[in-house]
Amino acid sequence: MKITLRGYYAMLALASMAGKDQNGGLVRLEEMTERHSIPENFLLQIFQALKRAGLVRSKRGVHGGFQLTRPPHRITLAEIIESVEGRILPGPLEERPEPTHRPESWRALDGFWEELRERVRGEVDAYTLADLADRIHAPESEMYHI
Amino acid sequence: MKITLRGYYAMLALASMAGKDQNGGLVRLEEMTERHSIPENFLLQIFQALKRAGLVRSKRGVHGGFQLTRPPHRITLAEIIESVEGRILPGPLEERPEPTHRPESWRALDGFWEELRERVRGEVDAYTLADLADRIHAPESEMYHI
DNA sequence: TGTATACATTAGAAAAACAATCAGGATTAT
DNA sequence: ATAATCCTGATTGTTTTTCTAATGTATACA
Secondary structure (H helix, E strand, O other), X not given: OEOOHHHHHHXXXXXXXXXXXXXXXXXXXXXXXXXXXXXXXXXXXHHHHHHHOOOEEEEOOOOOEEEEOOOHHHOEHHHHHHHHHOOOOOHHHHHOOXXXXXXXXXXXXXXXXXXHHHHHHHHHHOOEHHHHHHHHHOOHHHXXXX | OEXXXXXXXXXXXXXXXOOOOHHHHOEOHHHHHHHHOOOHHHHHHHHHHHXXXXXXXXXXXXXXXXXXXXXXXXXXXXXXXXXXXXXXXXXXXXXXXXXXXXOHHHXXXXXXXXXXXXXXXXHHHOOEHHHXXXXXXXXXXXXXXX
């Protein structure tokens, strides 16, 4: 039960877009990759997925870049993670579609599994991109009471 | 954000132990592997992990097998999953221990991440092996109102 | 005591997933 | 036209996951 670098990169990059409202909120990939040391072409792949999921828009050419399609407080972490690495807690049930070799006991778990999946997703869904960005861009508060 | 077959196999096998109270609750591996079509040596490995985590005991030899160390309602899914596939939602921070190449923005996420992790774990911890076993062994209830 | 039974341990192969990398293309502002 | 930027698909190297094999150890029972 893990999260991969894809999801992590996506969260970092999107969080760093959350503040940028100048030139229409357009942010270039390069700007994000160098700030967080993310391989540029890899982040590009990730943003294609985010785009397919409708979380960002893109503009090509000289003053191009990426842009959030919604305000940060209306984008949840669950959406971000699912966009780039598939459904939360998919479980091996979906990966093993051989109906013959799938014993009855596996099917009996389907409902149970879906219920647990929904509750976990609910937790991740409770956090928004705005929460994330706040934490990243206001870490100084912690330094005051050391 | 996924769970692997290891975790799934573990849940299935343990759930099928939950009912078995005859001969001291000892269940042979073979009995579990054939019921759920799980590769035997793979399940053996998984049970070694469950044993290290203290969720099962084992007895070798002729009338040997595995045995739960606690009643099913006192074993949570979080324990099972963590036993066989490590911490829930560890986050890439732990897997990337290169302190030099870890940018400040990553560290800024540590607290945030730990908080999310705890809440997700809490959800998985709310389900016990007994809940799981009930769902598997009483699926007939659903058939009555079709 | 010997033998079949069942777990124990370690090594490693095969396949899948992950994390990039690369090449060549398309669009846009200037 | 040119430079900047995103777009697309293929490919590659590494790690993880899944599974297999070989060999060893403890136990019950004839």
